[in-house]
Amino acid sequence: MSPLAEGNEPREGHPHHPSREELEKRLEKEREAIEKNLESVEHVLVVMSGKGGVGKTTVSVNLALALAEDDEVGILDLDIHGPNVPEQLGVTEPPQGTPAGLFPLSGYRDVKVMSIGTMLEREDLPVLWRGPRKSGFIREILVKTRWGDLDYLIIDMPPGTGDEVMTALQMLPEDARNVLLVASPESLAFSDVVKAGEAVDKLEARLIGIVSNMHGIVCPECGSTIEYFSDDYSEKLAERFDTEVLARIPLDPEAKRKAEEEGKPFVIAAPDSRVSEAFSELAEAVRDRL
């Protein structure tokens, strides 16, 4: 409802607060544009987590690269406050903006990247935006990005279930609302991931599975994976949401060292590591479920 009584709108050229109906119409038009825009994309996968730092971006980037071994892949980074995707995929230039839309640049393995990370004037300054501006930005990116033909588009969300997640899931067409939840085997993250799982349901999205990150540690001496929790909370999550743990990604110190040294993701810097193997398994499971 407009704050002004109906029949008493501001004069032409005066500040105008759009009514709920006007807003709904605008959103509907944008939804249609997004649907049209995604016609050239075969599958969309939204990567979410309930908690920061569990490895959502690591999973998005390495999964994208594992899929890109055989398929055309794009990645949309919607983590407005911590956009790390371009850097991890070796993209430093901003996307090409033309009247026909925004054209993503390609990183390693030709993965197409779209992120606010390469659009900012100053990388060292924070983005201090309130909810409506973030939502507007996400809608604009979804409307304007020209992905071209893709087999998979991975969307890396910020942690939690805030404005960005709600906007993206509400604007995506129904068949694009496929969610992969990143969890960890420990109890600490459990209740937060449960909330994210509940949000998936409320936002009428489809949970395709759970990935348990930092699941055990790879012994640098013998190469076996050492479990360090007696209970597996990712399994409990899968039971709760009637889904499956699609992959268990270990913490691999040796792969991490190589990745740090080269400044590249695990799958590129340490292709033969246990962690890269786990990402290939995840890619297979994702292919099966989409």
Ligand SMILES: Nc1ncnc2c1ncn2[C@@H]1O[C@H](COP(=O)(O)OP(=O)(O)OP(=O)(O)O)[C@@H](O)[C@H]1O
């Ligand atoms: N399986 C793993 N093995 C080793 N290190 C990992 C693994 N997964 C993630 N990390 C490291 O943990 C840190 C956090 O990961 P990442 O940035 O992917 O988390 P995130 O959930 O996206 O964080 P944010 O909440 O900031 O969005 C990074 O330094 C990453 O390299």
